[in-house]
Amino acid sequence: MKITGIEMRRIAMPLVAPFRTSFGTETARDVLLVRVVTPDSEGWGECAAMSEPLYSSEYADGAAEALRRFLIPALPARVDAFGTGRALAPFKGHRMAKAALETAVLDAQLRSSGQSFASFLGAAAERVPCGVSVGIMDSIPELLDAVEGYLSEGYVRIKLKIQPGWDLAPVRAVRERFGPDVPLQVDANAAYTLTDAPHLAKLDAFDLLLIEQPLANDDMVQHAALARRITTPVCLDESIESAEHAAAAITLGACSIINVKPARVGGYLEARRIHDLARAHGVAVWCGGMLETGIGRAANVALAALPGFTLPGDTSASRRYFATDITPPFELRDGHLNVPAGPGIGVDPVQDILDEVTTSTEWITR
Ligand SMILES: CC(=O)N[C@@H](Cc1ccc2ccccc2c1)C(=O)O
Numbered sequence: 001m002k003i004t005g006i007e008m009r010r011i012a013m014p015l016v017a018p019f020r021t022s023f024g025t026e027t028a029r030d031v032l033l034v035r036v037v038t039p040d041s042e043g044w045g046e047c048a049a050m051s052e053p054l055y056s057s058e059y060a061d062g063a064a065e066a067l068r069r070f071l072i073p074a075l076p077a078r079v080d081a082f083g084t085g086r087a088l089a090p091f092k093g094h095r096m097a098k099a100a101l102e103t104a105v106l107d108a109q110l111r112s113s114g115q116s117f118a119s120f121l122g123a124a125a126e127r128v129p130c131g132v133s134v135g136i137m138d139s140i141p142e143l144l145d146a147v148e149g150y151l152s153e154g155y156v157r158i159k160l161k162i163q164p165g166w167d168l169a170p171v172r173a174v175r176e177r178f179g180p181d182v183p184l185q186v187d188a189n190a191a192y193t194l195t196d197a198p199h200l201a202k203l204d205a206f207d208l209l210l211i212e213q214p215l216a217n218d219d220m221v222q223h224a225a226l227a228r229r230i231t232t233p234v235c236l237d238e239s240i241e242s243a244e245h246a247a248a249a250i251t252l253g254a255c256s257i258i259n260v261k262p263a264r265v266g267g268y269l270e271a272r273r274i275h276d277l278a279r280a281h282g283v284a285v286w287c288g289g290m291l292e293t294g295i296g297r298a299a300n301v302a303l304a305a306l307p308g309f310t311l312p313g314d315t316s317a318s319r320r321y322f323a324t325d326i327t328p329p330f331e332l333r334d335g336h337l338n339v340p341a342g343p344g345i346g347v348d349p350v351q352d353i354l355d356e357v358t359t360s361t362e363w364i365t366r
């Protein structure tokens with residue numbers, strides 16, 4: 001496929017409510033979008049990097065610079081998604097930047113062939129069950145109100161952000177208020193160390209589905225040690241940046257569940273490789289979220305429909321984060337989101353909404 005030009009666009013999207021995790025509080029998303037233009041189609045990719053390198057080492061301005069100086073110039077004049085992955089492989093890291101570019105190429109390629117992401121990736125379902133990620137709140141009553149609201153919207157699984165000082169009490173309160181049958185898990189975003197193992201073992205009393213990324217992203221061996229000292233299954237997020245990392249984590253016993261985020265691992269092709277590897281080892285995967293707009297959300301929902309995605313993901317409805325999405329909103333129905341069936345990611349930005357939230361555009365000719 002010939003690429004005639006690539007646009008990088010930054011948009012500012014206010015969040016419907018502050019979203020607090022162990023690494024900080026977000027009130028808006030500063031999103032980098034990539035649009036690949038070819039003679040007969042265009043494709044979109046969303047870079048999930050935050051404004052600041054707080055979740056991982058990547059950040060939006062850095063991703064834009066990596067794309068502008070290294071990744072986009074490395075693309076051959078004619079390329080497809082597989083060729084894009086090969087062309088970008090020599091550059092170390094910058095996986096969210098690479099993911100945005102590879103996804104935009106894949107979207108353009110599939111739109112011109114008429115195939116959906118779901119069909120291309122090997123989806124086994126037409127809708128996916130959805131969980132929701134609930135931030136750290138100022139008080140337990142506020143948390144319980146938020147959880148009650150999400151359960152009444154139909155979310156099938158609750159994930160609570162935790163950190164030292166906000167862990168046992170919120171989990172206990174949710175269990176006492178909503179009972180033992182609500183699927184419940186926690187995400188520490190790497191806020192603990194192995195010395196906290198006796199404290200984290202107290203979460204075992206609450207029958208959680210999993211504890212996500214309790215320790216630092218490079219603590220693969222320590223996660224294996226922790227997994228032997230608690231009964232709650234360990235799930236990794238930040239630690240898994242590639243299929244190799246997934247293989248190492250499974251071999252070491254560092255996790256028994258993986259949160260798969262195409263943005264974190266460099267794109268949907270690598271995400272599928274991790275899905276296939278995990279499935280071969282009997283390790284469950286679920287689709288994580290990075291507060292994506294409808295562009296990234298559409299592709300994530302297609303991925304979440306693969307057969308190995310056996311746990312509800314953080315593929316929440318658009319309204320969980322945005323009052324107005326840049327695409328037609330993803331709406332929760334009976335706790336599920338429909339998998340887009342159209343060519344490519346199956347959704348298009350609504351131009352006047354996109355123009356309203358755009359803070360900059362940059363056109364790179366080829
Ligand atoms: C849904 C969820 O919990 N996502 C991440 C954390 C996270 C939280 C806040 C974010 C803000 C801007 C961009 C990415 C972000 C990712 C996680 O699973 O660990």
Ligand SMILES: [Mg+2]
Binds near residue numbers: 213
């Ligand atoms: Mg996480």
